[in-house]
C-alpha cells in the first residue's frame with residue numbers, strides 16, 4: 001500500500017516536471033514557435049547557455065524552436081500540464097486567461113518599442129505578469145520582438161486598400177476588431193500555418209515584425225510590405241506556477257537572475273535585429289517596401305483607433321491610462 005502511494009506521488013511529480021530529488025538535475029524544456037535567429041530564439045539559447053555555465057550540475061535546459069515540440073494550439077495547455085516548463089508566447093495569445101493583456105494589441109497605442117518598454121517597467125505591467133498565476137501560468141519577464149508591419153498581396157497605402165482582404169491574425173479579439181475597422185476579414189491561425197495559408201491564398205495579408213517576416217520568408221508570398229509600425233509584438237516568458245515555486249530557493253533565485261540578464265539582452269538587441277531583418281528584405285528585393293508619410297500614417301491611426309474605446313472596459317481603464325502615459329509626444 002505504502003509502496004503504491006509513494007510510486008503514485010513520484011509519478012505525479014515527474015508528470016508535472018518537478019524535481020524528485022536534489023541530486024537529479026531539474027529539466028527545463030523551453031518550447032517556442034519561431035526561428036532561432038529572432039529575438040525570442042536567441043533569448044532561449046542565451047538562457048540555456050548561461051544556465052549551463054552557472055548551474056550545469058543542477059539544471060538542464062532543452063530548447064525546442066519552430067513549433068517542433070508544441071505549437072500555438074497546444075503549448076499553453078502543455079505548460080499547465082507540466083509537459084513543458086518555459087514558453088514565451090506573444091501577449092496576443094493569452095485571451096483565454098486574461099483580458100488585460102489585450103492592452104498591448106491596441107493599434108497605434110504605443111509610439112515605438114521604447115514606449116512599450118517604459119510601460120513594461122510600470123507597476124501595472126508588473127502586476128500583469130502574475131495575473132494568471134492561479135491558472136498555472138507564472139509570468140517571469142517581458143521579452144520584445146518589434147513593431148509590426150502590414151504585408152499583403154496588394155499595395156496598402158491607405159486603410160481603404162485593405163478592404164476585402166483576409167488577414168492572418170493571432171488569436172486576439174483586438175486584432176480581429178482592428179482589421180474589421182478597415183473593412184478586412186481575419187483568420188486566426190497558428191504561426192506555423194501562416195506561410196502555407198499565404199501560399200495557398202486562403203489569406204492574403206498578415207502583420208509581423210521584420211524579424212518574423214524575414215525568418216519565415218514571408219516576402220516570397222507577400223509582394224508588398226507597408227511600414228506602418230502600427231503595433232508591437234511582445235512576449236511573456238512564463239512557467240508553470242507549481243513547477244516554478246517547487247524549484248529550491250537558491251536555484252530559483254539564480255535562475256531568476258539569469259532571466260533578468262537574458263531579458264535585458266533580448267530587449268536591448270531586438271530593435272537592432274529587426275533593423276537587420278529589414279535590410280535583408282530590402283536586399284532580397286522580393287517585396288516592395290512602402291513607407292508612409294506622416295499624414296498617411298495618421299489616416300491608418302484614425303481608422304483603427306476606435307478599437308481602443310471598444311476594449312477599454314475589458315482591459316480596465318486604469319491599465320489603458322497607464323499605457324497612454326508612456327509616449328513622449
Ligand code: LMR
Nearest residue numbers: 033034090170190191212
Ligand atoms: C505570431 O503568431 O505571429 C507570433 O506570435 C509568433 C512569435 O512568437 O513571434
